[in-house]
Amino acid sequence: METNHAFPYLLLRLSTANTLGNETDRLALLAMRSLITQDPLKVMTSWNDSHHFCEWEGVACSRRHQRVAALNLQSKGLVGSISSHVGNLSFLRRLALFNNRFHGEFPQEVGYLFRLEYVAVTNNSFEGIIPSNISVCSNLRTLYLSSNSFVGKLPMELGSLSKLVTLVINDNNLIGGISPSLGNLSSLELLSLSDNSLPVTLGQLKSLRDFRIKIISADSNQLSGNLPSDFGLMSNIQLFLIGANQFSGPIPTSLANASTLQLFDIQNNQITGEVPVNVGKLKSLQRFLVHENNLGSGMSGDLDFITSLTNCSNLTILSIDYNSFGGVLPVSIGNFSNQLMEMYFGNNQIFGNIPKEIENLQSLTYLNFSANFITGSIPIGIGNLQNLGILVLRGNRLSGQIPSSIRNMSRLFSLHLSDNILEGPIASSLENHILQTLDLSYNNFTGTIPKKEISLSTRLIDLDLSHNLLSDSIPMEVGNLASLHSLDVSENNLTGEIPTALGMSVSLEYIYLQGNFLQGHLPSSLGSLKGLQVLDVSRNNISGEIPKNFENLLFLKNVNLSLNNLEGEVPITGIFRNASVVSVFGNYRLCGGIAALKLPKCSQSSKQGIPLALKVTLGVLLPSLLMVAVLLVIFMKKKSKAKPPSEQLPADLIRVSYNDLYKATDGFSSTNLIGVGSYGSVYKGFLQQDEGLVAVKVLNLMEHGASKTFVAECETLRAVRHRNLLKILTVCSSVDFNGNDFKALVFEFMPNGSLDSWLHPSLNGQDLTRSLNFSQRLNIAIEVASAVDYLHNHCETPIVHCDMKSSNVLLNNDMTASVGDFGLAKFLSKSISTSNKSETNSIGVRGTIGYIPPEYGMGAEVSTLGDVYSYGVLLLEIFTGKRPTDHMFKEGLTLHDFSKMALPHGVMGVVDKCMLDEETHKGASSSNGIEECLSSILRIGITCSEELVNERMDISNVLRQLHSIKDRMTKYETILIE
Incomplete structure (x- = not known):
């Protein structure tokens, strides 16, 4: 048996205490008071010589000896540390200090209190180790040390406390194993070890099963091993909690x-x-x-x-x-x-x-x-569950209509039926007037959003009707929903205008209206929603100007106005100062805004509008002017037929000289070389024409087809304007100092380089620790799809890029993606684009190995769906982290097949591990949401990269689905945060 060296000293202290008697206790209490630094409830004001210490607040004395028997100072808000003089209170039986803000080490001198029966210091900030000599307190029955910052191991000496009934040490920073000596605690009924870091096996607790223990609480540790096969021998066990291990x-x-078991967790x-x-x-x-x-x-x-x-x-x-x-x-x-x-x-x-x-x-x-x-339908009898408050059936294959009996569920306040194949009208589900949450998204509901039921659902907090087939307008009755926090009616077939009454729903923080056919103006009444955080009206037909009072929405974190018909000047204050959370692309009549939005400057007319007299004049003259313009175009086309296109350069691009570019790149120094491609090299330079850092693409004119790519790229970039297309700044068509032909294009400099260098750092000599997280990859995928959608569907003449790949996607300071390298781009006629055909290739097989659609290799003509194939491969590359030319893809296996084979078994095994590492800190719940979104993304990439052209997805549909995935993930993460 281990010798207790503290015992002689303990006798000395007891002797001294008997001699000094009451004075010892008084001085000990005063020493404790001296270390109290904050006393909000003025407890210590009574601790003075005007009263006997047995009358001080929180002090209880024994009747016989008038010695301190209990200190009851719980929940007093006290701040400070505990004096070592507490060890002089030799008659102390009860020490209750819980729910305060005591800090520092718990004094070892408590071990001198041999009469001590009860110690409770829960919910303080004690640190250091648990005093091992507390084991001398042989009468101790209750020990509460939880919710502090104790470290180290659980003292093995605790096993000598034979009278201990309750041991609660959860929520500390304890490590190491649990000593077998705890098996000696034959009186123990409650053991709580939760929320520590105790990497032990349950086998170390086996010795407890034969005693009186009623409660085992060891959740949230690092416990391992199997549950004991003779678990049932713990005949007294009532509560067994070992979760989160x-x-x-x-x-x-x-x-x-285990016949007495009540809770099994x-x-x-x-x-x-x-x-x-x-x-x-x-x-x-x-x-x-x-x-x-x-x-x-x-x-x-x-x-x-x-x-x-x-x-x-x-x-x-x-x-x-x-x-x-x-x-x-x-x-x-x-x-x-x-x-x-x-x-x-x-x-x-x-x-x-x-x-x-x-x-x-x-x-x-x-x-x-x-x-x-x-599968099947929702049982009609479910309406008989009169006490049901929450019903969650989402994510199944339920069909049919919502049973009208749901209206009878008088206590139902949360109904989740999303991600099924339910159909029919939704009126019956809205007739429950106490509903606070209603989620019917991702179904096949038809008809309208019922006005009457909406106006009566005054308690609604979250309403999600997105991704259905709802039609007609958003009822103005939404203004009656004073408690509404989130409204999502996105991805339906809704028409009409955004109701101005929406501004009366004063609690609204999230509004999702994207992917409909809404028209009219943005109501300025939305500017009165002071708590609004997210507004998404993208992919509609909204026109007019952005209301000026949107600048005053102080809590707005994200506003998406993209792909509408908005016009006029973009505000520059409030949220509009941050381009990373504002999206206005696809509104080609917008101007102004901050520089990062890359919009054209506003002319005076765009700021002031067109005068009425001028509108009338234009109305009279416009038909005649159009006729003249048509005749002029026909004449010019006939006149220009004989001119070789290779000699025509864009007249609207300001030229620079060879000397300018020579100086800008320090003589085309190798230290400024940032890339080499099929038709030339790219240098970083500093152009002294208010352009700052630029990228200079110098064509290698000895390479066959280089001159044609120069013209093609000039013509393409002159004809397009989109925030996700690389902006050309100027061109140079001249001769070098030796009299040789020289052609170069000057672009804005993209400081984060190519997407390829981020996806494959080891292959590009980059920092191996840098990587892209899930959100960044999804944003890049959306931005690239937006650029391709613009080229295919929103240009005056459709354009096929013909070389979509990761090295042609460039990233600026805030990781916004731009598509570059239009050297192989091809203009299509409207009829050809619609039929997915094109003119004959003029520069061989267009594209890069791995990304080239298979039909090009068989002599087929370029088409928009050829770009879709390349984009599909790129999308799979972004999320798997594997190039289509990876060494593993051989003997017929492709990136497409590799991704497709993973779908039935779960995609987490094939996606980029670097991306998963970035998301680990978000926890399992967030990971579940990411896995669901990744499955959807890979399906899109697989569909786009199908070998048969007619099985591929149109890029506009790709963009819509990616936006939906992003919306879904954003909402999922918002729920987790809340």
């Missing part, structure tokens, strides 16, 4: 022998196998929580234990979600007692119908069957 193996069948571990069918023997069971494990096999029979659990008449909560349970829901589910209040079956592999017997569970308040493979 690393336990593995099966649930032991002996569990059914093994959530968020790695438990495998089946739930024992004899679990129904636990007659005292109230909560059965096994969610977030690896239970089940995805096959029939996984849910056989449900029938057994119906024998547990006290069961109130059953949670099995986030496992791999398969099979159909048994009809016995309706046999649970009326004690059952919450049922969580989401995120499994359950199939079949929802049994109509569900209507028997009259006490249910929460029902969640989300993210399974459940």
Whole structure:
């Protein structure tokens, strides 16, 4: 037995205390008062010589000796440290200091208090190690040390506290193992080790099972190992909580022998196998929580234990979600007692119908069957669940209409039916007037948003009707929704104007109206929504100017006005000062704004509008002017037929001399060389013409076809203007100092280089630690798709890029992407573009190996769907991190096939690990959202890169779907943050 060196000293202290008597206690209390630095409730004001110390607040004395027996200073807001003189209070039995702000080390001198029975210092900021000599306090029955900052190991000496009944040390920073000496605590009934870093196995706790322990709480540690096969021998156990650890193996069948068990919580571990069918023997069971494990096999029979659990008449909560349970829901589910209040079956592999017997569970308040493979219709009898407050059926394959019986659920306040194939009108679901959350997104609902029901749903906080087939206008009755926090009616077929009454929904923070056919002006009334954070009206037909009062929305974090018909001057204050959170592209009549938006400067007429008299004059003269213009165009075309296009250079681009570029690049120095391509080299330079840093592309005119690419690139870039297309600044067509022909193009400099260098740093000699996170990659994919969509569908003459690849995507300071290198670009006629045909290739097979659509290699003509193929390969490259020419792609395997084969088994195994590392800090919940979005993205890339042309997706559809994925991910992350 280990010698206690403190014992002689303890006798000395006791002797001194007996001698000094009451004075010792008084001085000890005064020493403690001296270290109190803040006393908001003025507790210490009574600790003075005008009263006997036994009358001081928080002090209780023994009657016989008038010595301090208890210090009850809990929840007083005290700040300071604990004096070592506390060890002089030799008659102290109770020390209650919880819910204060004490800091520093917990004094070792507490070990001198041999009469001590109760210590509670929970919820302070004590640090350092737990004093080992507290084991001398042999009468200690209760020890609460939780919610502090204790470090180190749990002292093995605690095992000598034979009278200890309660040991609670959760929420500290303890490490190391649990000493087997704890098995000596034969009186222990409650053990709580939660929220530490104790990497031990459950086998180290086996010695506890034969004693009186009633509660084991060890959740949120690093505990591992299997659950003991003889679990049932813990005959007194009532509460067993080991969630959020690393336990593995099966649930032991002996569990059914723990007859006193009331709460079984093994959530968020790695438990495998089946739930024992004899679990129904636990007659005292109230909560059965096994969610977030690896239970089940995805096959029939996984849910056989449900029938057994119906024998547990006290069961109130059953949670099995986030496992791999398969099979159909048994009809016995309706046999649970009326004690059952919450049922969580989401995120499994359950199939079949929802049994109509569900209507028997009259006490249910929460029902969640989300993210399974459940089919059929929603049972009509579900409306009989009068106590149900939350119903979650999203992410299944439910069909048919919403049963009208839902209106009878008088306590239902949250209804989630998204991601199914439900159809018909939505009126019945809106007739529940106490609903706070309604999510019907991603279904096939038709008809209108009903006005009457909307006006009565005054408690609605979140309304999501997005991704349906709803038509007609947004009812003005939305203005009655004073509590509305989020409105999402995006991706429908809504028409009409944005109702001005929307500005009366004073609580609105999120408005998503994108992807409809809305028209008219942006209501200035939206500027009165002082708490508005997100406004997205993109991809509509909105016209007019941006309301000036939008600048005053102080909490606005994101505004997307892109792809509309807005005109006039863009504001420059408020949120409009930050180009990274404002999107206005695709509104080709907008001007002004901050420089980063890259909009043309506003003329005086665009600021002031066109005078009425001029409008009338134009109305009279315009038809005649158009006729003259048409005749002039015909004449000019005939006149220019004989001129070789290779000799015609854009007249509207300011030329620079060879000498200018020679100086700008320090003589085309190799130190300024930033890239080499098929037809030339690119240099970084500083141009003394108010352009600052530029990129100079010098054509290698010895290369066959280089002159044609120069003209093609000039003509293309002159004809386009888009924020995601590389901007040409000037050109040079001259001779060098030796009299040789010289041609160069000057572009804006993109400081973050090419997308290729970020996706493949090891192949480009770049910093291996730099990488792109999920959000950055998705933004880049959207920006590139926007550029391609503009070229194909929004230019006066459709343009095919013909060389879409990662090295032709360049990134500026804020990682905004621009598509460059138009040396192979081709203009198409409208008729040719529509039929996906084109003129004959003039420069061989257009494109780069790996990205070239297969039909080009067989002599087919260029087409917009050829660009779509290249974009699909690029999209897969962005998210898998693999080039299409990677060494692994051989013997017929392609990046397309590699991605396609992964879909049925989960895409996390094929996506870029660097991207996943960037997202790890967001936790498992965020990872689930990312995995869902990644699956959708890879499907888009696979569809775009199909070998058969007619199986590919149009780029406008690609853009719409990517925007939807981004919207979905943004909303998902917002929910997690909130």
